[in-house]
Amino acid sequence: MVGVLALASAVAAGHLVAAFVGVNASPYVAVGNSAVALSPGWVKDFAIETFGSKDKIALLIGMAIVLVIIAALVGILSRRSPEPGTVFVVLFGLLGAAAVFTSSQTGPLALLAPGASLVAGVLVFRWLHRVGAGGTGAQQETAQPDGPPPPGKGRRQFLIGAGGVVAGAGISGIAGQTLLSSGGATASRAAVGKLHVASTAAPVPSDTAFTKLGTKPFITPNSDFYRVDTALAVPKLSTADWQLRIHGMVEHELTFDFDDIRNMPLIERTITMVCVSNPVGGPYISTSKFIGVELRELLNRAGTQPGAEQLFSTSTDGFTVGTPLSTVLEADRGALLAIGMNNEPLPFEHGFPARMVVPGLYGYVSATKWVVDMEITTWQARDPYWLNHGWAKKAPIKTESRIDQPAGFDTVAAGKVTVSGVAWHPHLGIDKVEVRLDNGPWRQAHLGAEYTIDTWRMWHTTFDVATGSHKVTVRATDKTGYTQTSDRVDTVPDGATGWHTVSFSAN
Numbered sequence: 385m386v387g388v389l390a391l392a393s394a395v396a397a398g399h400l401v402a403a404f405v406g407v408n409a410s411p412y413v414a415v416g417n418s419a420v421a422l423s424p425g426w427v428k429d430f431a432i433e434t435f436g437s438k439d440k441i442a443l444l445i446g447m448a449i450v451l452v453i454i455a456a457l458v459g460i461l462s463r464r465s466p467e468p469g470t471v472f473v474v475l476f477g478l479l480g481a482a483a484v485f486t487s488s489q490t491g492p493l494a495l496l497a498p499g500a501s502l503v504a505g506v507l508v509f510r511w512l513h514r515v516g517a518g519g520t521g522a523q524q525e526t527a528q529p530d531g532p533p534p535p536g537k538g539r540r541q542f543l544i545g546a547g548g549v550v551a552g553a554g555i556s557g558i559a560g561q562t563l564l565s566s567g568g569a570t571a572s573r574a575a576v577g578k579l580h581v582a583s584t585a586a587p588v589p590s591d592t593a594f595t596k597l598g599t600k601p602f603i604t605p606n607s608d609f610y611r612v613d614t615a616l617a618v619p620k621l622s623t624a625d626w627q628l629r630i631h632g633m634v635e636h637e638l639t640f641d642f643d644d645i646r647n648m649p650l651i652e653r654t655i656t657m658v659c660v661s662n663p664v665g666g667p668y669i670s671t672s673k674f675i676g677v678e679l680r681e682l683l684n685r686a687g688t689q690p691g692a693e694q695l696f697s698t699s700t701d702g703f704t705v706g707t708p709l710s711t712v713l714e715a716d717r718g719a720l721l722a723i724g725m726n727n728e729p730l731p732f733e734h735g736f737p738a739r740m741v742v743p744g745l746y747g748y749v750s751a752t753k754w755v756v757d758m759e760i761t762t763w764q765a766r767d768p769y770w771l772n773h774g775w776a777k778k779a780p781i782k783t784e785s786r787i788d789q790p791a792g793f794d795t796v797a798a799g800k801v802t803v804s805g806v807a808w809h810p811h812l813g814i815d816k817v818e819v820r821l822d823n824g825p826w827r828q829a830h831l832g833a834e835y836t837i838d839t840w841r842m843w844h845t846t847f848d849v850a851t852g853s854h855k856v857t858v859r860a861t862d863k864t865g866y867t868q869t870s871d872r873v874d875t876v877p878d879g880a881t882g883w884h885t886v887s888f889s890a891n
């Protein structure tokens with residue numbers, strides 16, 4: 385108990401101090417971030433596949449379980465003398481300090497947080513140990529020189545002390561978390577107010593989606609937009625803290641602040657984003673009306689030099705992305721530096737104050753959130769984050785389709801059964817969607833209106849279904865005439881392929 389309480393005090397003290405010097409100074413968060421950074425690719429893939437977007441919570445809870453077990457063991461090791469425990473607390477403190485020190489997201493002041501953890505951990509451990517040891521005859525050698533107090537008194541003192549520690553740790557931890565989550569960034573985002581769009585996106589016709597027949601809405605609400613990133617704590621920059629630097633193989637280095645960007649003519653553009661980690665039939669695809677400026681124009685102002693191949697962008701959290709420069713510079717690509725999403729400033733989770741969005745490329749090679757730096761360079765010179773984990777350097781989005789209704793293992797009434805879903809090949813567009821019931825013939829589905837080639841396409845069709853177990857399968861054909869392959873390929877290295885099949889029964 386002494387070990388666990390000392391651990392709780394250390395974590396809470398560090399978290400409270402981190403409220404003043406930045407969330408990534410919190411030793412708990414920093415150790416978690418390092419664990420993410422150091423874990424091999426297959427561990428990350430496993431975490432994403434097993435826990436989905438709850439992978440971060442799973443990591444934090446897993447860490448808590450491991451730490452509590454170690455703390456309890458250390459407590460047991462320290463029954464006779466506080467020294468083993470003290471050594472462990474100091475080692476933990478140094479581990480936290482190392483994680484904070486090596487983080488790219490922390491300044492020198494950040495070391496105050498693991499420092500506070502170390503001091504709080506050692507003091508609480510030694511103090512509780514003394515109070516606790518005072519109460520039992522078995523540990524007389526560590527008792528006060530004036531002899532052990534009567535057992536009842538010692539136990540009461542220990543419980544009072546432990547209760548005080550629980551209360552103190554709880555209050556400082558919660559205070560730290562409250563201060564952290566209500567920082568200046570929230571006020572800064574609120575202060576952005578309405579973005580004045582010079583060129584709005586065309587209105588979305590109602591026949592682009594069939595929500596009554598089971599498809600997703602054409603525009604994904606911000607709260608439902610899929611989220612994928614490596615950041616344990618969502619970076620919370622205020623607009624005043626944000627700058628974008630464009631440098632490297634350019635004629636003139638440029639730096640933009642938030643007002644520079646928002647005062648340019650803003651463009652609204654509806655774009656479907658897809659994650660390369662999306663398995664066949666998976667959820668990591670969404671569509672939003674992004675607001676921003678032409679990325680191509682920013683780069684042209686800087687003037688890219690001949691021989692430049694890669695736009696190597698860096699997030700404030702240290703995450704890096706490599707995008708083919710020629711793609712970003714294509715006149716009709718429509719790549720954005722986005723600052724808004726569905727009529728509001730970007731949500732923090734989606735990159736506030738600014739992110740990249742490039743139609744047609746998977747997110748990990750194009751969609752840098754919290755982007756602060758763009759270096760124009762060669763493919764040879766720079767390796768982006770996911771490249772070192774086995775993912776491909778170039779990754780255009782593959783032609784794919786998904787069934788949303790019926791859901792897997794649904795039971796439906798026999799007779800007319802509507803099957804619906806979505807197909808996509810951003811920046812090329814979808815030509816045809818075919819669906820088949822069991823091993824029957826392919827039937828062409830009714831397609832929703834095409835909005836632009838950069839957005840997904842909803843579809844539906846209806847089958848006569850007899851009682852029993854069935855499956856439906858979908859395949860899409862894009863505008864190049866390519867029909868998606870039935871070959872099941874995993875997401876690594878450049879996106880999954882295969883037909884989505886859903887099993888259901890009718891009665």
Ligand SMILES: Nc1nc2c(c(=O)[nH]1)N[C@H]1C(S)=C(S)[C@@H](COP(=O)(O)O)O[C@H]1N2
Nearest residue numbers: 610611612613614659699703747748751753
């Ligand atoms: N800073 C940062 N940007 C990032 C990522 C990340 O981990 N960190 N993940 C990328 C990936 S893999 C995808 S698919 C998209 C997801 O963007 P979203 O979370 O807004 O949907 O962001 C990209 N940008």
Ligand SMILES: [Mo]
Nearest residue numbers: 659660747748
């Ligand atoms: Mo992704």
